[in-house]
Amino acid sequence: MVKLTDDYLNNPTPFEEAGVRVPKYAQDKLIEHTNENPVWVHFGGGNLFRCFHSVIAQDLINKGELDSGIIVADTYDDEVINEVYKPYSNRFLSVVMKNDGLDKELVASVTDSVYANSKNKAGLEKLKDIFKKPTLQLATFSITEKGYVLKDMNDNLTKGAEHDLSSDPDSAITNMGIIANLLLSRYKAGKLPIAMVSTDNFSQNGKRLEEAVQLIANGWVKNGFADQGFLEYLSDPKQVSFPWSMIDRITPNPSEKVSKELVEDGIKDAAIVHTDKHTNIAPFGNTEETHYLVIEDSFPNGRPKLEDAGVFMTDRETVNDADQMKVTACLNPLHTSLAIFGCLLDFHSIADEAVDDDLLKMIKNLGYGEDLPVVKDPKIINPKEFISTLITKRLPNKNIPDTPQRIASDTSQKVGIRYGVTIQHYVDNLKLDPANLEFIPMIIAGWCRYLMAIDDNGNVFTPSPDPLYDQLHEYVKDIKIGDSESDVHEKLQLILSNKSIFGNDLYEIGLGNKIEDYFKQMITKPGAVRETIHQTVEEKGKY
């Protein structure tokens, strides 16, 4: 059996026999060079990173266009570093699930992995030293939507954020506080330039990262922990830029089936780890073939030739259009609708949902019918073709072991992006009326129904992790299936009027009552969720 830590350069045969492509460079030399000349730090080395960013770096290193690797940093989950990076010399397999089988590549582009936060001072100091190096050009992020949070659902600072704004930067406990502290080190080392590139799934992701870092920095200046110059440094894109990006590659949690196939192929390291903080990770990552990465070309300290590894480097407007197209309209809203109803209808495979007649009609009506009319064409990708490929090829691909339960995690952090932006377009466009929407309200009603944690058969299910779940569940937990006396309005209005969740008070724009009506239909009896979807696609659907 071949191990990930085996010598792939001098003895590639066991890897070749297991069908694994190996790097064309020596990892030890790369490590040596990167230690002295770090260029790229990535925060959140989860599954997406292991199948996308790290492979881009590997392509460039293989071509001789990049001579430094990536340093992975995690401020949140120590098990990610200790269970799947350190034991394998920071190597892993990237597995692309093609129609005709698995394409396996050993990735060695990660040169170091660091767990860093106020509890792990050694890791923090190590990252600070890296941030003081003039060679550092970029930090990328795939830390999930909640990694950026500094305010709660009532728009008040979280306890962590309050602490960070008024405390010594080295004691920062929020993820954003730690990032701001690293930038403070870089500022103090001579106002060195850097690009901070969020590749998380929300529109204007760079702006959100920038605003979060600045919120913390303002607190530090006010409380005497940093000088005014730090704010000027953060606000000057020639010193610190926060490029916007769009990233697309469906990367499910590591699958048992893939793990088994790897072992059958003769690969020893394939055991999946489920961490206490709910990261599902393995010595391999599994992903689909289709992928897009679009990044605003704003890198004040230079950058690797990312375009030579297939990345679209473009202007902010094009990135924003591509991102709005994907995240708010043509992919992620469809995904979240399948996630919500998949959990309620007891599905465990997105591919199975994508061939279910009612659900297929639902995503077509949502995508083509309600989202597409308000999408601005980004020109580099055709939105209609993008939805068609998604619906006909990507989602129904049985080789991609994606589950509604993965996508349903953190839904409270996503609904504002995945439905709220489209709703806002209907509010802003004088020719359109949000009150005419049908599928978005039905899906939001489905989410409220999901929050009850009782499926459509009347059985209790375990909802996916979500920072607001407990609070939101509290509002709907006493509603009973079949109880028409339940005061739905009193309970749902606590959710639907919350502007920090949806961006609007949904009653003020004529959607609240419609959502309540769909919700009432969904609680009439076991099976009512399925019936509501069926009836809606048949009566209101055009596709």
Ligand SMILES: NC(=O)c1ccc[n+]([C@@H]2O[C@H](COP(=O)([O-])OP(=O)(O)OC[C@H]3O[C@@H](n4cnc5c(N)ncnc54)[C@H](O)[C@@H]3O)[C@@H](O)[C@H]2O)c1
């Ligand atoms: N998986 C995909 O299909 C996909 C595709 C496009 C974009 N994305 C974006 O990438 C993000 C990560 O996806 P993934 O599949 O790698 O997830 P993952 O669960 O495999 O990894 C998440 C990583 O983020 C870290 N993290 C989690 N919560 C954090 C917090 N509060 N603060 C700091 N770090 C935190 C974890 O430690 C882990 O390293 C998604 O949330 C999404 O925004 C994912």
Ligand SMILES: O=P(O)(O)OC[C@@H](O)[C@@H](O)[C@H](O)[C@H](O)CO
């Ligand atoms: O990654 P999240 O949690 O923001 O969303 C779950 C999925 O919708 C998402 O990961 C998609 O697979 C991805 O956006 C496809 O590019």
